[in-house]
Amino acid sequence: MVVPKAKVPDVLQLYHSGCSGGHLGVKRTLLKIRERFYWVHCRDDVETWWRKCKSCAAVKGPQIRSRGALKLYNVGAPWERIAINVAGPFPGSESGNKYFMVVMDYFTKWPEVFAIPNQEASTVADKLVHEVFCRFGVPLEIHSNQGRNFESQIFQETCRVMGTHKTRTTSYHP
The missing domain is CATH 1.10.10 (Arc Repressor Mutant, subunit A)
Known part of the structure; x- marks a missing residue:
């Protein structure tokens, strides 16, 4: 009908x-x-x-809103662009380490994890230079969150001296 x-x-x-x-x-x-x-x-x-x-x-419930497109980073070579973050505190190890510093290469997705005693900028910068830069070379770009350790003058100066460009995510929305 x-x-x-x-x-x-x-x-x-x-x-x-x-x-x-x-x-x-x-x-x-x-x-x-x-x-x-x-x-x-x-x-x-x-x-x-x-x-x-x-x-x-x-x-x-509420309708799901569409989200913005994720930004695609064109990375041309291994260890050209890396991401860094610190996780913890965890129960301390025998050597006094309570945090993990995680570094990942954007090109290969290769993660490196290092136990560190604290998350201070000097500790993070020292571990980054001696464990990552010495093994893989200095990247063109380091990407991190807005943690105090990554935004500190020590870390910024380390990046400047090494010739690395520092980028960051927005808070709580990586």
Whole structure:
């Protein structure tokens, strides 16, 4: 049966929100309606009705917002760009280390993990120079969060002396 445009809301009310409706999703509501009725742009009307249904919105929660595209970093060679972070504190080791310094190469995804006694900038910079730079070379870029140890004057000066560009993520949104 062809439904006049003026009667479309009545059909949608009955088949989606009414006693026989059950607040089904778009596909199932559309299947039920198409068993008996037809009108131009039926799918669009069902989708619009479903989106505006307050009962369905209360159950399904807020709509998921689309997120911005992730930035793709073009890295041309191993150890050209690295990421660094410090994790801890953990229970201390016999040698007094309570933190882990994690360094990862963006090109190869190779991680290096070092146990360190504290997360002070001088400790992190020293470990980075003696354990990473001496083994793999000085990277063009170091990426970190906004931790005090990475934003400190000591760490910034280490990067400047080594000729490395320092970048950072936004807080709580890497």
